[in-house]
Amino acid sequence: MDTISVLFSGGKDSSLAAILLEPFFDIELVTCNFGIEKSYRGAQESAAQLGFRHRVLTCDVKILEHALEMAMNDGFVNNAINYIHKEVLTSISKESSIVADGIRRDDRVPKLTLADVQSIEAKCGTSYIRPLLGYGRLAVNNLVDRYLICEETDSTSSTSSDYEVELRSLMKVRFGEDAVATIFPKKHIQSHTFMRKRHE
Amino acid sequence: MDTISVLFSGGKDSSLAAILLEPFFDIELVTCNFGIEKSYRGAQESAAQLGFRHRVLTCDVKILEHALEMAMNDGFVNNAINYIHKEVLTSISKESSIVADGIRRDDRVPKLTLADVQSIEAKCGTSYIRPLLGYGRLAVNNLVDRYLICEETDSTSSTSSDYEVELRSLMKVRFGEDAVATIFPKKHIQSHTFMRKRHE
Numbered sequence: 246m247d248t249i250s251v252l253f254s255g256g257k258d259s260s261l262a263a264i265l266l267e268p269f270f271d272i273e274l275v276t277c278n279f280g281i282e283k284s285y286r287g288a289q290e291s292a293a294q295l296g297f298r299h300r301v302l303t304c305d306v307k308i309l310e311h312a313l314e315m316a317m318n319d320g321f322v323n324n325a326i327n328y329i330h331k332e333v334l335t336s337i338s339k340e341s342s343i344v345a346d347g348i349r350r351d352d353r354v355p356k357l358t359l360a361d362v363q364s365i366e367a368k369c370g371t372s373y374i375r376p377l378l379g380y381g382r383l384a385v386n387n388l389v390d391r392y393l394i395c396e397e398t399d400s401t402s403s404t405s406s407d408y409e410v411e412l413r414s415l416m417k418v419r420f421g422e423d424a425v426a427t428i429f430p431k432k433h434i435q436s437h438t439f440m441r442k443r444h445e
Numbered sequence: 446m447d448t449i450s451v452l453f454s455g456g457k458d459s460s461l462a463a464i465l466l467e468p469f470f471d472i473e474l475v476t477c478n479f480g481i482e483k484s485y486r487g488a489q490e491s492a493a494q495l496g497f498r499h500r501v502l503t504c505d506v507k508i509l510e511h512a513l514e515m516a517m518n519d520g521f522v523n524n525a526i527n528y529i530h531k532e533v534l535t536s537i538s539k540e541s542s543i544v545a546d547g548i549r550r551d552d553r554v555p556k557l558t559l560a561d562v563q564s565i566e567a568k569c570g571t572s573y574i575r576p577l578l579g580y581g582r583l584a585v586n587n588l589v590d591r592y593l594i595c596e597e598t599d600s601t602s603s604t605s606s607d608y609e610v611e612l613r614s615l616m617k618v619r620f621g622e623d624a625v626a627t628i629f630p631k632k633h634i635q636s637h638t639f640m641r642k643r644h645e
Binding site for chain 2 (some may be wrong): 247251265268269347348350359362363368372373374375376378379381382383384387388
């Protein structure tokens with residue numbers, strides 16, 4: 246079986262993506278980190294619960310610096326998060342020939358255009374698979390209920406390993422709490438995989 | 446496990462879609478037929494090779510009639526094929542609460558817009574899953590090689606169960622061979638699943 250590197254935040258979507266790929270690939274979960282915060286810890290715990298091997302991919306902090314600049318210019322974080330996702334996918338694609346993530350059909354951010362996806366694949370010679378792209382909200386929720394026990398958390402929680410955690414952190418250091426409060430959405434609920442239900 | 450009705454042409458894409466769903470759903474393959482030709486026979490054979498149960502869904506021939514009108518007006522078949530796919534999805538969604546097909550990321554036809562997909566889901570209260578939507582050509586080909594032995598056929602082959610077979614047939618009866626030769630692409634290679642490779 247080919248190894249697939251699944252970008253993993255510890256949340257329900259990337260957990261479900263790995264479960265859907267498991268019968269067909271050798272799964273390796275990968276959480277990116279920019280060295281600002283040890284925000285990969287929540288993902289590490291979730292990976293252990295799921296029973297998949299996990300590693301942290303250290304990414305160039307310049308990516309986060311550039312994303313911060315984008316967010317400050319835009320006054321909102323969507324483009325910055327998309328940019329981080331594209332750069333992280335490119336980084337992991339340099340060392341893995343098959344990569345995946347937990348992007349769903351109904352997600353708006355991060356979501357790359359087909360042109361961006363094809364450009365990463367062509368540039369890096371990789372296959373980028375999005376197992377949940379053909380799944381709507383209801384279908385995802387039903388599978389999550391079947392296979393996972395998740396906690397809802399907010400983005401400031403210590404269990405979240407989303408890009409947002411380090412972006413928020415860097416913004417706070419450079420521009421203060423007020424900038425964070427203005428630029429980030431007021432309440433952003435995330436999930437943390439707490440346990441895997443097995444049906445064997 | 447929930448039953449999922451997978452629209453099935455007997456080709457490699459819908460075969461692979463069913464294989465990817467198999468660990469998570471109870472699979473039923475469904476091939477639509479308009480009563481013009483027994484073009485479901487190829488799909489029946491492939492379903493038996495795959496080891497999934499299979500049924501033929503008789504669809505209203507008015508759908509095919511309207512598609513024929515579209516193709517004759519347009520001078521090409523893309524919109525007509527898309528229309529058939531949307532109507533067939535709606536038909537199957539009236540009797541199955543979870544439906545799927547083998548549409549890939551790089552397919553152009555048939556491919557519904559997100560708005561069409563959400564409208565079918567809302568109208569019929571169904572989940573429409575496209576397991577290959579997040580897979581590019583290379584990833585699909587690698588999985589097909591791993592799990593299937595396929596024959597390449599052209600669209601006039603007796604093993605093809607694509608919508609095209611009956612549309613072609615009806616066009617020939619109504620407008621003659623010349624219309625078919627003008628409106629259909631010169632060469633349209635399709636695939637027929639001949640055998641399943643198991644790796645257990």
